[in-house]
Amino acid sequence: MSNVLVVAEHLNQSLKKSSLHALEAARQIAARTGGKVFGLVLGKGVGEIASEFARYGVEVLVADDARIEHPLAETWSKVVEKAAKEVSATYIVAASGSQSKDILPRVAARLGAGMASDVMGFGGEGAEITFKRPMWAGSVIGEVEITTPLKVLTVRPTDFPPAQPGEAGQVRALELPDLGTIRTRFVEFRQVKSARPPLTEARIVVSGGRGTRGDFSPVEALADQLGAAVGATRAAVDAGWVPNDLQVGQTGKTVAPDLYIALGISGAIQHVAGMKGSKVIVAINKDPDAPIFQIADYGLVGDLFQVVPELQKALTGK
Amino acid sequence: MGRAVALGAMEETVKILCGVKRVEDPDQKIKVNPDGSWIALDGINYKLNPYDEIAVEEALRLKEAHGSGEVVVVSIGGEESVTEMRHAMAMGADRGILVKVSERVDSDAAARLLAKVVEREKPDLVILGRQAVDSDQGQTGQLLAEYLGWGQATFAAKFESLESEEEKAKKPGLQVQDGKVRVIREIDGGLEVVEVELPAVVTTELRLNHPRYASLPGIMKAKKKPVEELTPADLGVDVTPKVKVRKLSSPPQRKAGIIVSDVATLVEKLRNEAKVI
Numbered sequence: 001m002s003n004v005l006v007v008a009e010h011l012n013q014s015l016k017k018s019s020l021h022a023l024e025a026a027r028q029i030a031a032r033t034g035g036k037v038f039g040l041v042l043g044k045g046v047g048e049i050a051s052e053f054a055r056y057g058v059e060v061l062v063a064d065d066a067r068i069e070h071p072l073a074e075t076w077s078k079v080v081e082k083a084a085k086e087v088s089a090t091y092i093v094a095a096s097g098s099q100s101k102d103i104l105p106r107v108a109a110r111l112g113a114g115m116a117s118d119v120m121g122f123g124g125e126g127a128e129i130t131f132k133r134p135m136w137a138g139s140v141i142g143e144v145e146i147t148t149p150l151k152v153l154t155v156r157p158t159d160f161p162p163a164q165p166g167e168a169g170q171v172r173a174l175e176l177p178d179l180g181t182i183r184t185r186f187v188e189f190r191q192v193k194s195a196r197p198p199l200t201e202a203r204i205v206v207s208g209g210r211g212t213r214g215d216f217s218p219v220e221a222l223a224d225q226l227g228a229a230v231g232a233t234r235a236a237v238d239a240g241w242v243p244n245d246l247q248v249g250q251t252g253k254t255v256a257p258d259l260y261i262a263l264g265i266s267g268a269i270q271h272v273a274g275m276k277g278s279k280v281i282v283a284i285n286k287d288p289d290a291p292i293f294q295i296a297d298y299g300l301v302g303d304l305f306q307v308v309p310e311l312q313k314a315l316t317g318k
Numbered sequence: 319m320g321r322a323v324a325l326g327a328m329e330e331t332v333k334i335l336c337g338v339k340r341v342e343d344p345d346q347k348i349k350v351n352p353d354g355s356w357i358a359l360d361g362i363n364y365k366l367n368p369y370d371e372i373a374v375e376e377a378l379r380l381k382e383a384h385g386s387g388e389v390v391v392v393s394i395g396g397e398e399s400v401t402e403m404r405h406a407m408a409m410g411a412d413r414g415i416l417v418k419v420s421e422r423v424d425s426d427a428a429a430r431l432l433a434k435v436v437e438r439e440k441p442d443l444v445i446l447g448r449q450a451v452d453s454d455q456g457q458t459g460q461l462l463a464e465y466l467g468w469g470q471a472t473f474a475a476k477f478e479s480l481e482s483e484e485e486k487a488k489k490p491g492l493q494v495q496d497g498k499v500r501v502i503r504e505i506d507g508g509l510e511v512v513e514v515e516l517p518a519v520v521t522t523e524l525r526l527n528h529p530r531y532a533s534l535p536g537i538m539k540a541k542k543k544p545v546e547e548l549t550p551a552d553l554g555v556d557v558t559p560k561v562k563v564r565k566l567s568s569p570p571q572r573k574a575g576i577i578v579s580d581v582a583t584l585v586e587k588l589r590n591e592a593k594v595i
Contacts, residue, residue, distance in 0.1 A: 011507055072512070073460060073470055098505040102472045105425075105460035114426065114560030117455045130564060135454050139348040140357060142453075143565045183469030183518070187500070187511035190477075204594070226595065234524060240479020244504045244525060251449065251524065253506075259594040270344065276572060280592045282584065288577075297575035297592065300584055310581040315595070 002033035002127065005089035006058070007080055007104070008041045009097050010049050012191075015041075017201050018095035021157035023056055025119070026093045028160070033127045038087040040174070042079055044069035050171045057166025061087070061174040068176065070186035071099045075179050077106035082177040084111065084150075096154035096254075104152050113150035118254075120159040137250040138273035157200065158256035158277050192243045194230075199246060202229035204259045207248055207275070209233040211264015211285060211304055214241045218308035219263050225312055231255065233271045249274035263304045267292025284308070332387035332494055334377040335441040336411065337432060339367040340395050340402040341452045350566045357566065366402040369447025371409075372522040375529040376474070377445050378410045379490040388412050392435050394419055394428050400545055407540035408532035414545040415439075417553065424559040425453070427550075429461035434553035436466060441517060443492075443499060448473055448521040455561075459521035469514035471501035475525035477509065491526045 004026040008019040026037045039060035041050040050062035063079045080103065084092050092107060094100035096118045108115040116131040123143050124130040131153065135142040199205060206228045208219035216230070223230045231253075232246040248255055250270040260278035265271060267283070267290055275281070276295060283296035284307050293299040300307060342348060343363040351358050366374075374391060381387040389411040393399040396418065403414040417431050436444060449456035463470035476491035478484040493500040494516070503510045504523045514520075532540070550557045578584045588595045 009506075073463070073472075077464065098473060101456055102460065102470075102505075105457040106464040106470075108426070108457070109429070109461045109464035114424070115455075115457055116561060117457060133454075134569075135566070136342065136348040136357065136452055137344060137454065138569060140350055141567050141569050142563050143567070145562050145564050146560060147562060148560050183515040184471070185513045187513055189508060189510045191508040238480045238525060240481055243508070244475065244523075245507055250451070250454070259588070259592075276569075280588070280594050281572070281575070282588070293577065294574065295572045297572075298584055298587055299575060299577045300581070301577065307581060311585065314581050314585045 002035035002090040003088050004030045004035055004037045004091040004093060005084050005087055006037060006039050007092065007094040007100060008039060008049070008053050009095055009099050010041070010043065010046065013045070013049065015049050015052050016095070016097065017162065018097055018157040019053065020056060020162035021160045022093055022095040022155055023058060023163040025155040025160045026091070027163065028122060029091050029093070029129060032129060033090070035090070038089065039169070040080065040083045042068055042071070042076055054169040054171050055165050056163045057169055059169040060171045062171055063174040063176060065176050067179060071103065072182070072184045072186060073103045073106050074182055074184050076103045077110060078177050078179055079174070080107045081110045083174055086174065090150055092150070092152045094154055095157045100154050104154055108152040111150050112148060113152045114146035114148045115152040116144050116146060117154050119153050119155045134273065137270050138276070139269060156254050158254050192245045196223060197227070197229045199229045199231055199248070199253050200255055203257055204228035204261070205231045205248070205255055205257045205275070205278070206261045206263065207231035207233065207265060208236055208263045209265035209271070210235045212236065212241065214239060216241055218304055222261065222308050222312060225315060233265055233268070262292055262296070263308065265292050266290045267295065330384060332380055332384045332443065333390070333441045334380060334387065334443045334445060335390045335392060335436060335439055336370065336373045336377050336406070336444070337446040337458065338370045338374065338391045338393045338402055338406050339447070339450045340364050340393065340399040341367045341450055344368065344451045350568050354565045354567055364398070364402070366405050367447050367450045369449060369451070369522050369524070371529040372524070372526050373445040373447055374406045374409055374411055375527045376490060376492060376522060378530070379488055379527065380492060380494055383490050384494070390415060390439060390441065392417065392432060394423060394431055396420065403545060404540045405532060407543045408537040409530055410536060413543050416545055416547050418547055418549050419557060421557070423557045424561045425455045425457040426461055426560045427555065427557040429458050429465055430555050431550060431553055431557070432458070432462050433465040434555055435548070436462070443494065443516060444519045446519065446521050448523055459519050463519040466519070468518055470519045471499070471503055471512050471514050472521045473504045473523040474501045474520050475504040475509065475523040476502050480525060480528055485528060492520060
């Protein structure tokens with residue numbers, strides 16, 4: 001039996017949607033190995049989140065304790081290890097958010113497991129599963145095998161549909177293991193607050209790059225008119241024009257909205273890696289030779305500061 | 319202990335170890351071999367992994383801020399990796415250690431090799447890139463911290479932008495004081511601040527610093543800096559991979575789209591052809 005443990009991510013007292021995509025990936029694995037899927041929710045005051053996760057038809061372990069209020073890799077890795085042992089998991093799966101990227105490698109080291117990051121699909125035959133993942137900024141897809149009995153994965157939420165609600169699973173408490181000496185202390189979290197939809201969940205994303213020259217107002221205005229999320233390139237984030245949380249790309253977020261509008265973005269491979277799964281891509285750029293036009297469904301050569309107001313006007317009139 | 323863990327005053331010495339990996343230059347086109355066994359290496363240029371370059375820069379700034387210390391760069395790879403180590407030494411790193419391997423090692427083997435080097439060198443701080451831009455796994459720092467039983471802070475950045483006055487003044491983003499390192503982490507949703515007791519492992523995000531250029535005197539000096547060579551056998555590490563790459567392929571290409579002449583056409587296409595607005 002090859003059970004699968006899915007570690008949920010949550011923020012502001014709500015389950016992150018990416019956890020449901022991870023759950024679906026876990027189900028695909030369990031369907032091939034004949035195992036059962038278990039969920040794990042960690043934190044303080046997370047009972048409701050655990051119940052919410054269980055409503056997707058999964059039995060959930062919940063470790064609810066002030067000592068693990070903050071997701072520190074040192075403490076959380078020990079709790080994940082314990083949960084994995086308790087449910088005899090041979091797979092540990094989480095969405096590839098910053099939290100799981102931080103914590104899961106430590107879990108892998110504790111369990112002597114091999115780990116594949118940012119998994120986008122599965123190969124192999126039957127219970128012998130291989131893992132497809134981007135390498136070289138997504139220029140290459142690597143098909144990897146993990147040779148250890150226990151396997152740890154982070155999966156890209158955009159490559160798996162979200163799990164659907166089912167018959168609610170049981171929620172049971174997981175007692176904390178001995179956390180040992182903790183050398184890391186949480187000091188503060190400066191959260192970026194935004195009224196716009198989250199970048200990874202939005203149906204439409206409007207992104208800006210170097211071509212904005214630091215003025216993101218056209219990007220934001222268009223996004224607000226379309227009810228879209230705002231994204232950005234590394235250059236825009238490096239320059240401090242927008243918060244880091246908006247970066248789309250190899251080391252930022254991976255998005256796959258119905259519509260992605262790239263404003264003043266040249267189309268460096270590191271950016272494209274994070275958005276090429278979008279259904280429809282629109283590029284507006286002054287430079288007709290910008291590589292973004294090679295992947296855009298609709299390109300318009302022009303200055304975004306002129307084009308965007310025109311576009312806004314055209315969108316208002318039916 | 320004999321090591322400078324109590325870094326209360328800024329004049330105390332700080333010893334930092336940085337991982338430096340030779341990778342394919344990320345600004346060039348990477349293609350898969352016809353047989354899918356690896357990428358095509360003809361005409362490929364190499365450079366120091368950009369995140370590792372940020373790690374070296376941060377180590378140098380910390381050493382400069384503390385007035386004294388040592389920055390040791392460690393690479394795992396073939397003899398050719400010395401080129402990237404020399405680049406780090408031309409930036410200002412003091413010496414290098416090359417763990418010579420003939421085959422590609424996975425993140426786990428790299429972490430276990432680094433752990434052995436760390437046990438010999440006893441640095442106060444290990445700074446690694448958050449990921450190498452070839453395999454893009456992003457695991458080595460965290461694995462290393464676990465193998466050493468140390469605390470970790472991944473995705474180190476700072477509050478100020480890379481165009482700020484603080485950055486122009488080459489201030490370190492990491493604060494090493496009182497036996498701890500204070501790290502601003504870029505995570506989903508914002509910035510988190512943590513304090514980790516030394517010794518610790520930190521991995522770098524893009525927004526930690528702008529690495530310096532190597533100066534000509536720096537390049538000349540780097541040629542004479544010592545590089546020690548070790549093997550996995552010297553370190554007693556079995557590098558059999560836990561994660562094996564079976565096959566590489568090219569991702570599906572997006573179909574080329576069209577260039578529209580004006581905004582009206584664009585809106586018409588989005589409404590009636592793509593039906594996304």
